[in-house]
Amino acid sequence: MCLSVPGKVIEIDGTKGTVDVAGNTVETDFTVTPDVQPGDWVLVHAGFAIQQYDADEAEATLRMLREAFEGTE
Amino acid sequence: MSIPENGYRDNELARRILDRIHTAMAGLDGVRLMEVCGTHTMAIGRFGLRAAMPDGLDLLSGPGCPVCVTPGSYIDAAARLAADGVTVVTFGDMVRVPGKETSLESARAAGGRVIVAGSVTAALDIAHREPGEVVFLAVGFETTAPTIAAAVRAARAEGSDNFSVLVSHKLVPPALRLIQDDPECAVSGFILPGHVSTIIGVAPYAFLVDEYSVPGVIAGFEPVDVLAGIESLVRMVRDGEPAVRNEYRRVVRREGNPAARAVVDEVFEPADTAWRGIGRVPLSGLRLRPDYAAFDAARRYGIDLDEYELPAGCRCGDVMRGRMEPADCPLFGDACTPDSPTGPCMVSVEGACSVRHKYEGK
Ligand code: SF4
Numbered sequence: 445m446c447l448s449v450p451g452k453v454i455e456i457d458g459t460k461g462t463v464d465v466a467g468n469t470v471e472t473d474f475t476v477t478p479d480v481q482p483g484d485w486v487l488v489h490a491g492f493a494i495q496q497y498d499a500d501e502a503e504a505t506l507r508m509l510r511e512a513f514e515g516t517e
Numbered sequence: 518m519s520i521p522e523n524g525y526r527d528n529e530l531a532r533r534i535l536d537r538i539h540t541a542m543a544g545l546d547g548v549r550l551m552e553v554c555g556t557h558t559m560a561i562g563r564f565g566l567r568a569a570m571p572d573g574l575d576l577l578s579g580p581g582c583p584v585c586v587t588p589g590s591y592i593d594a595a596a597r598l599a600a601d602g603v604t605v606v607t608f609g610d611m612v613r614v615p616g617k618e619t620s621l622e623s624a625r626a627a628g629g630r631v632i633v634a635g636s637v638t639a640a641l642d643i644a645h646r647e648p649g650e651v652v653f654l655a656v657g658f659e660t661t662a663p664t665i666a667a668a669v670r671a672a673r674a675e676g677s678d679n680f681s682v683l684v685s686h687k688l689v690p691p692a693l694r695l696i697q698d699d700p701e702c703a704v705s706g707f708i709l710p711g712h713v714s715t716i717i718g719v720a721p722y723a724f725l726v727d728e729y730s731v732p733g734v735i736a737g738f739e740p741v742d743v744l745a746g747i748e749s750l751v752r753m754v755r756d757g758e759p760a761v762r763n764e765y766r767r768v769v770r771r772e773g774n775p776a777a778r779a780v781v782d783e784v785f786e787p788a789d790t791a792w793r794g795i796g797r798v799p800l801s802g803l804r805l806r807p808d809y810a811a812f813d814a815a816r817r818y819g820i821d822l823d824e825y826e827l828p829a830g831c832r833c834g835d836v837m838r839g840r841m842e843p844a845d846c847p848l849f850g851d852a853c854t855p856d857s858p859t860g861p862c863m864v865s866v867e868g869a870c871s872v873r874h875k876y877e878g879k
Binding site for chain 2: 445446447448450452471473475476477478485487489490491492494495496497498499501502503504505506509510513514
């Protein structure tokens with residue numbers, strides 16, 4: 445039930461706006477993520493953007509994991 | 518417009534991490550890792566991770582399915598509201614869960630108005646459009662509470678008088694404490710809930726290390742996330758160096774989401790709450806603050822939610838504490854299946870019994 449999906453913010457007007465989630469335009473409330481801007485990635489849960497999704501950090505973590513688990517021991 | 522999320526499904530990387538889990542487990546036995554989030558339970562089932570684990574490493578499902586831990590009296594009360602002409606708006610999973618006497622599904626079949634929605638906003642919209650009374654079923658953990666709090670605050674600001682919420686919110690840290698305080702349940706490490714952590718951050722888990730010397734890893738929900746979390750836990754268990762690690766940094770900040778917590782704190786306060794099959798746990802839930810009492814459906818309709826019975830024979834309470842494997846419940850797969858469920862853990866799509874039955878048949 446805590447299922448949340450990443451999406452890209454299309455537009456914001458006050459606390460309401462829309463997010464592109466895998467090609468679908470989803471009505472989203474931004475009350476608890478007041479700093480996000482159109483073009484940012486966010487995590488959407490139950491109709492609300494609950495946190496920014498940091499795409500750079502996603503790449504960095506993945507790179508780190510790839511390095512840590514390179515080859516066999 | 519792509520997102521790096523797909524990299525976390527990389528099979529080759531997943532296989533390497535899995536190899537490393539097997540290596541790290543050499544010579545170890547009796548390692549019990551618990552996931553406390555229904556979305557993790559589903560990920561572990563869907564990707565077949567349990568069967569891939571080495572001997573001596575068990576993956577257990579904790580009390581992280583909000584629908585499963587919602588008291589039977591709550592379901593009955595919601596069904597009665599629908600029968601009495603109130604519009605009941607709910608997340609979909611709640612509809613089939615049996616209460617002690619009835620379910621929302623039965624209330625709907627009998628002519629009650631039960632509307633499934635993906636967001637509390639839908640309930641507020643109905644309350645705007647129509648004069649009748651609307652109640653939203655506010656269940657869920659720290660992830661969901663901010664959405665409900667924001668809606669209640671908006672309803673008050675607008676002077677809405679036909680909208681209320683029936684609150685059975687639960688908090689994750691007290692549930693972890695409950696597990697570790699019970700010698701029959703205590704685990705070696707926790708796979709911590711990624712999306713709860715986007716809100717609460719890292720600090721609320723520090724007690725796991727400080728008081729119980731047990732490690733935890735905040736993990737995402739793709740195969741690479743879950744496996745890397747398990748690998749990290751196994752190493753911490755092996756080396757006797759427990760810590761709380763955040764391996765879901767793309768959405769979990771150390772401080773969580775302070776704006777979300779501020780809305781929750783404004784509208785809710787911590788309260789004792791009943792977990793179905795487990796019992797009443799001190800300060801493990803939320804209730805509306807006195808300022809928002811007008812939006813409390815329990816108060817408005819005189820509902821008492823203090824009990825936690827399960828259907829006869831159902832062992833969800835033991836399953837959700839890691840005391841028992843789903844397949845060890847005498848009803849599992851026979852009297853209780855996803856098509857004809859007995860207990861809440863078989864009804865909810867993320868209940869431990871349902872996930873086991875669906876993906877592992879045992
Ligand atoms: S198998 Fe069914 S009856 Fe047994 S614990 Fe699970 S949900 Fe309850």
